[in-house]
Amino acid sequence: MKRKCREHWHTLDEKKKQEIKKKCKEISSMKRAISQGEPMDENYKRLQYVRYADDFILGVIGSKEEAIRLKEDIHEFLRNHLGLELSLDKTLITHSSKAAKFLSYDIKINRSSQVKKTKRGYLRRTQLGVCHLQLSKDIWFEKLLALDVLFITKENTWKPKHRAYLITKDDLEILSIYNAEIRGLYNYFKLACNVSTLNNFKYIMEYSMYKTFAAKYKTSIGKIRKKYNINGKFAVTYKTKNGMKTRFLYHDGFRWVKSIKDKNINIDETPNTLTYTWRTSLTERLLAEKCEWCESKGIKIHIHHIRKLKDLKGKKLWEQQMIARQRKTLALCEKCHRDLHAGRLDG
Numbered sequence: 035m036k037r038k039c040r041e042h043w044h045t046l047d048e049k050k051k052q053e054i055k056k057k058c059k060e061i062s063s064m065k066r067a068i069s070q071g072e073p074m075d076e077n078y079k080r081l082q083y084v085r086y087a088d089d090f091i092l093g094v095i096g097s098k099e100e101a102i103r104l105k106e107d108i109h110e111f112l113r114n115h116l117g118l119e120l121s122l123d124k125t126l127i128t129h130s131s132k133a134a135k136f137l138s139y140d141i142k143i144n145r146s147s148q149v150k151k152t153k154r155g156y157l158r159r160t161q162l163g164v165c166h167l168q169l170s171k172d173i174w175f176e177k178l179l180a181l182d183v184l185f186i187t188k189e190n191t192w193k194p195k196h197r198a199y200l201i202t203k204d205d206l207e208i209l210s211i212y213n214a215e216i217r218g219l220y221n222y223f224k225l226a227c228n229v230s231t232l233n234n235f236k237y238i239m240e241y242s243m244y245k246t247f248a249a250k251y252k253t254s255i256g257k258i259r260k261k262y263n264i265n266g267k268f269a270v271t272y273k274t275k276n277g278m279k280t281r282f283l284y285h286d287g288f289r290w291v292k293s294i295k296d297k298n299i300n301i302d303e304t305p306n307t308l309t310y311t312w313r314t315s316l317t318e319r320l321l322a323e324k325c326e327w328c329e330s331k332g333i334k335i336h337i338h339h340i341r342k343l344k345d346l347k348g349k350k351l352w353e354q355q356m357i358a359r360q361r362k363t364l365a366l367c368e369k370c371h372r373d374l375h376a377g378r379l380d381g
Contacts, residue, residue, distance in 0.1 A: 079100075169229055181215060192238065219235065334367070
């Protein structure tokens with residue numbers, strides 16, 4: 035209609051132009067309400083099959099009756115030819131208007147008729163009929179409960195909690211475990227279009243870590259954040275053979291990745307935190323053959339033990355060192371160990 039009026043557009047008065055524009059909008063709306071094709075066309079049937087281990091999903095373009103018949107055929111085939119039993123209760127038939135569960139993802143078909151301008155300037159329903167992977171809130175909520183970093187008050191509010199079993203570990207080890215759990219969940223669900231909701235998961239994890247550090251050093255969250263603050267980010271500095279290094283709390287965000295180009299990428303929903311759970315600090319210090327007081331190397335190590343940290347008064351430097359590290363053992367060379375028992379270690 036616009037094309038027909040284009041040649042005479044300059045001759046029309048303003049009222050006529052507005053009428054034509056209104057009519058064009060009405061026609062465009064009517065066009066967008068019309069389906070691109072007939073979804074129940076008898077001559078167009080399609081079946082898509084995806085399997086991972088013993089889980090599989092079938093995408094059917096057809097009627098519900100056909101889906102039921104297909105389910106029954108699969109049940110018969112598995113029982114008669116493979117000796118396997120298909121759980122009819124767990125094998126669901128789901129309409130495309132609802133979410134289908136597969137490998138912890140929600141699979142949805144977008145039914146939005148929202149239009150978007152293309153590069154050529156045309157309005158198109160770019161999302162209609164597009165398949166999307168989504169992350170359910172229940173997934174990361176249950177993950178928080180499983181990790182024991184969240185408790186729910188009587189008022190039904192969420193509160194982060196510390197993890198007592200991590201208190202005895204080194205700072206770097208604690209940070210690495212939290213990073214692995216945050217990054218592990220994101221790496222698995224990065225294909226979900228709403229993966230940004232993991233910011234809520236990360237918030238609880240972050241404050242659980244703060245509380246764990248605060249419980250370890252018997253101080254407040256504010257003081258912990260101030261102590262480990264490097265350029266506005268939480269970080270732990272540690273010593274290596276090549277000098278001092280710094281490891282930050284995960285802060286790269288949760289960007290939606292539309293496709294995984296690297297087919298060999300190692301994605302695991304359950305992060306392997308054992309990678310960051312090293313041998314006991316005591317074993318490491320014995321193997322290091324280094325005195326923690328005079329820093330002599332390549333010598334036989336003696337371990338000084340105390341019963342309780344609260345028994346230390348903190349007046350001597352070696353006592354202050356044990357209190358600061360929250361350790362009841364101190365790795366010393368033979369000379370330093372003798373000096374400690376003789377009261378000469380601080381001399």
